Amino acid sequence: MSDDAGDAGATDDPEPAENISGGAAGGGEAAVFEPGDADSRAEAVVDRLGELYWQKAYGGRDGFECLVRTVLSQNTSDVASQPAHDALMDRYSGGSDDDLAESLAAADQQRLAETISAAGLYNQKSERIIALAGRICEEYGGAAGFDEFVKTGDPAEVRSALLEMNGVGPKTADCVLLFSGGRGGVFPVDTHVHRIARRMGLAPADADHEGVREALEEAVPAEKCGFGHTAMIQFGREYCQARKPACLDDPEGCPLVDLCDQVGVDPGSGTVADPAEAVSGDNRG
Template identity: 90%
Template sequence: MSDDAGDAGATDDPEPAENISGGAAGGGEATVFEPGEADSRAEAVVDRLGELYWQKAYGGRDGFECLVRTVLSQNTSDVASQPAHDSLMDRYGPGGDVGGDDLAESLADADQQRLAETISSAGLYNQKSERIIALAERICEEYGGADGFDEFVKTGDPDEVRSTLLDMNGVGPKTADCVLLFSGGRGGVFPVDTHVHRIARRMGLAPADADHEGVREALEREVPAEKCGFGHTAMIQFGREYCKARKPACLDDPEACPLVDLCEQVGVDPESGEVVDPAEAVAKG
């Protein structure tokens, strides 16, 4: 998971070296796809990312905890949101300082100021604490607690689950898709954060002027369902290491980027060193 810029603005917080959802300790299960002929350039990009980083299948996280964790990650980085999540679970989770057996019930009864202090490292802690308590109250009212919500996320119709999540205050498309992916283990879900939004348009995998939903639709249409999950997490990692917003690796040397042969470099001019948003580049003609 990363900053939820699909739901709000970008962050200037530093990011850790590795996406917390990747690598051996990042959750999910390692899986291997036999090499074959990709049916689209987007699939070829995801295949290359899988070779470069990891091929994983996701799912199994508790639905409500996943929702809370993703809310905490909005407008900030893993560096800031992970400690906030850990502190929240230490205090309100099962076996925590004030937690009962059900995380949703514990958070529904939480004092807002105390919760805000607990998650302060994530930034926007007053807004996020109010949002988390409201979500917990709704989960308890409609699903009887975290377990009932978890069952809904994992077994409900994916379109209904996504629609329900989007109806919740403070839950945008990327948050909803992360819950579907990391908790529900749903195939064909490609969450779009700032990295994915930038890279897909820069590479020409989605229209240059596409919004986050437009990018999601383009990727989910062109990438096989079973590859969307690790495509999301590996593309975030690629954005951190190579395809950065202001200085992509190809500016220094085309050979420095392992995906340069699959990239249209929309908005990137290696000769002049100019880097602009892909939509701006296309508008200029």
């Protein structure tokens, strides 16, 4: 991380703007959190990730746009979902957040599906977005009312309300809480975080996404959860990939090898297994 990355106004913020989990379009700002003496291995991992990539404070993104953007990112990559988000905003945003919610609530499903086709699963996602927009308009009076609820409501109530919405799972709800509400202590779990936390031994090998979230949020200080999430995603892309983690060929090729249990990774044989399967296999033996 550059020396001035801690300046909230720094122009060389190291997090890539195209990362849908944050960046220039994500409402976050560069910040500095002193590592100190970590109270858990999970915190030590997050501290190391912060040194390797970035430390950011999140919050400030419009709640409804954040919800739409996260739905678009489901089961696809940033490379695919980013142009879909941009096309949606170009076609349906009338200059205000409430215009966006009202436009999407009244949108033709096929036209919206065509607009967001780059994101994949566009028929399913277009139906979800239209339904969500209608619910936001009906229950909160529009995007502004929903945004206020997300930013000022009790976090547990906000999360519960989000999870009641069709197509909104724990990761989507947590992303809205983090990137819009700026809530501390929220560690969204995507496929990268789920894999890495179990592989490193930061969560039980057989933990589901919620189990991993609970383990990380308990072990990582609230103010570090946000950048822990985004930096761990980047680490998963660069070093700890699903089929070929860096340590497989060279244990010293991973900057976190000294903090990792390598559950399911065997550099000696060159094999990689899901942590749950690896532990299950050990138990059978």
